[in-house]
Amino acid sequence: MTDGAGFRTEWEAFEGRHPLFREALARLKRSLETAFLRSVESSDDAKLVTFGLGRLAVDDFFEVLLLSVNGYGFGALKLVRPLFERVVTGLYLIRHTDEAQDFIDYAHVHQRKALIHAKMSGLDVNEYASKEQLAEVEAEYARVKVRFTEPLCKTCGTARDQMSWTKKDLKTMADEVGMGHLYAGAAFWPTLQIHTTRTALDLRLKATPDGAMYVDGPQRHHADHALGQAHICLVHLLHGYNDYFGWGLDIQALSADLEKCWNPDLTN
Numbered sequence: 001m002t003d004g005a006g007f008r009t010e011w012e013a014f015e016g017r018h019p020l021f022r023e024a025l026a027r028l029k030r031s032l033e034t035a036f037l038r039s040v041e042s043s044d045d046a047k048l049v050t051f052g053l054g055r056l057a058v059d060d061f062f063e064v065l066l067l068s069v070n071g072y073g074f075g076a077l078k079l080v081r082p083l084f085e086r087v088v089t090g091l092y093l094i095r096h097t098d099e100a101q102d103f104i105d106y107a108h109v110h111q112r113k114a115l116i117h118a119k120m121s122g123l124d125v126n127e128y129a130s131k132e133q134l135a136e137v138e139a140e141y142a143r144v145k146v147r148f149t150e151p152l153c154k155t156c157g158t159a160r161d162q163m164s165w166t167k168k169d170l171k172t173m174a175d176e177v178g179m180g181h182l183y184a185g186a187a188f189w190p191t192l193q194i195h196t197t198r199t200a201l202d203l204r205l206k207a208t209p210d211g212a213m214y215v216d217g218p219q220r221h222h223a224d225h226a227l228g229q230a231h232i233c234l235v236h237l238l239h240g241y242n243d244y245f246g247w248g249l250d251i252q253a254l255s256a257d258l259e260k261c262w263n264p265d266l267t268n
Helices: 008-018 022-035 045-069 072-096 096-120 131-148 172-178 180-194 198-202 220-245 251-261
Strands: 205-208 212-214
Touching: 008 022, 008 045, 008 220, 022 045, 022 220, 022 251, 045 072, 045 096, 045 220, 072 131, 072 172, 072 180, 072 220, 096 131, 172 180, 180 198, 180 220, 220 251
Parallel strands: none
Antiparallel strands: 205 212
16 A cells, blocks of 8 residues: 555566557557547537547546556556447447447437436435426437337336447447457456456455455556557557548557567457
């Protein structure tokens, strides 16, 4: 544990393990600035959504970086999962721009679900929203729900909302955009750390003569895995977005950095 905001010994240890990463990171940052420090045409829903998802993924990457270089491997892993999903979704929508409206409109399902969960928690939603606002949520939900309703349940005989804006699962979309090989390490494994699982618990406990002991200290192996996966995801993102938006980035140099910085088994 520490009273400060970081661990210099961990920064130095990370650089010792990955001496070429600093230069690669500088090149990546320059590419990200070229790509995302701009405005995007807001009348094109597909471009607006994909650009926004990409920008969120950039934030995710630097959060993973911060945790990884300080030895917080499990914390970094937990952030790789949403980064992976944002990248996959953005690249998928580039291929299926006609589905961008579904992504946008599913927000009305989320808003209604938020009201339902608030009521289930005992909150009086009228304290947080006017009657007009609540009516608007219901009206917008009614407008889009036909597109997001699953078939009648054979057991209970009722229909229910889809769990997502698309009927495709994340692995299917990842396969379609050429990132399926990253699914296990960037989605499934991190998900086990996010949720309350025995796997997450087992990784933090060790047997001693006196019983089980919680393993404290840096998790360098997991930190390296998390940052490697995040780096790979971001290069995939830039590769697809570069073609779509016409940014003119040197993707070959960014891809070469992956080979230099990380285990070839991770990048292939």
